[in-house]
Amino acid sequence: MNNPQAMDQTGPSRRVLLQSMLGLGLAGCGASPTLDLVGRTLAGKPKTDSGYPLSVAQIRALPYASLGARFGGGGSVVMVLATYDGNDLHWVSADRAILVTRDGRLIQTVGLARDLRATQYVAADPLQQIFRSGSTEAAPKVWRYIDMSNKDAFGVVVESRYSVLGAETISILGTQHQTMRVRERIQVPSWRWSTDNMFWIDQQTGKIRRARQQYCPEVAVIEYEILKPPAAATAPA
Numbered sequence: 001m002n003n004p005q006a007m008d009q010t011g012p013s014r015r016v017l018l019q020s021m022l023g024l025g026l027a028g029c030g031a032s033p034t035l036d037l038v039g040r041t042l043a044g045k046p047k048t049d050s051g052y053p054l055s056v057a058q059i060r061a062l063p064y065a066s067l068g069a070r071f072g073g074g075g076s077v078v079m080v081l082a083t084y085d086g087n088d089l090h091w092v093s094a095d096r097a098i099l100v101t102r103d104g105r106l107i108q109t110v111g112l113a114r115d116l117r118a119t120q121y122v123a124a125d126p127l128q129q130i131f132r133s134g135s136t137e138a139a140p141k142v143w144r145y146i147d148m149s150n151k152d153a154f155g156v157v158v159e160s161r162y163s164v165l166g167a168e169t170i171s172i173l174g175t176q177h178q179t180m181r182v183r184e185r186i187q188v189p190s191w192r193w194s195t196d197n198m199f200w201i202d203q204q205t206g207k208i209r210r211a212r213q214q215y216c217p218e219v220a221v222i223e224y225e226i227l228k229p230p231a232a233a234t235a236p237a
Helices: 012-021 033-042 056-061 126-133
Strands: 066-071 076-085 088-092 098-102 105-110 116-121 139-148 153-172 175-188 193-202 208-213 222-228
Touching (some): 126 175, 153 222
Antiparallel strands (some): 066 076, 066 222, 088 098, 105 116, 208 222
16 A cells, blocks of 8 residues: 555655654654654644644644544544545554545545455445535445455445435634535445444535544544645645
8 A cells, every 4th residue: 555656746755754654764864843743643732723733823834735533532633645546545643543535535544443454336436426416315325345454354345325414514724615415324234234424525626525434333433524635736635
């Protein structure tokens, strides 16, 4: 998954940050101011005006795209875009956790209690189709396959149905966004487990601004939102 030399198109500084955060390091490299700021998300400090341990000003000052995440009942963290591969964006936290999103959906994780190793759709992910159609009708059932770490679970079938719940205005770092809220009701027959995921899709751009996903019963709900989107010229949001 990690191939910084092939996927990094922004020069050595991004590689230094990624390798430092993953504990790989580069000989002779000093502490990164950006890494120091992101590292504070692990210190348990009181939340600031952003709802995260970093202030709005600090988040906006980060030289990289950033994502805010909350894991279950735990604290909030700020993750930075370390690298990308086409539509797959790799967000990294200071404690080495990695979330990989594709068009705003979580498709892979590293460093959690049970990781989502891979996601494969039988057809295209319907979230963008729902947005383009503007339909409020429930979408037909769709399927995807996931691979999981531990217990060596491969090709687990996930069934999904989607419903548009309506327009909703959300605030991220004090900026208002007009979104369409979509519910994904998933069932995993082999686990006898089901849950609801939520997505907030920007009504102007079609990009997912905020999401709430759970991919297995052993890992708590992951909530995340785009704090600072990638530059349009370098990567999709």
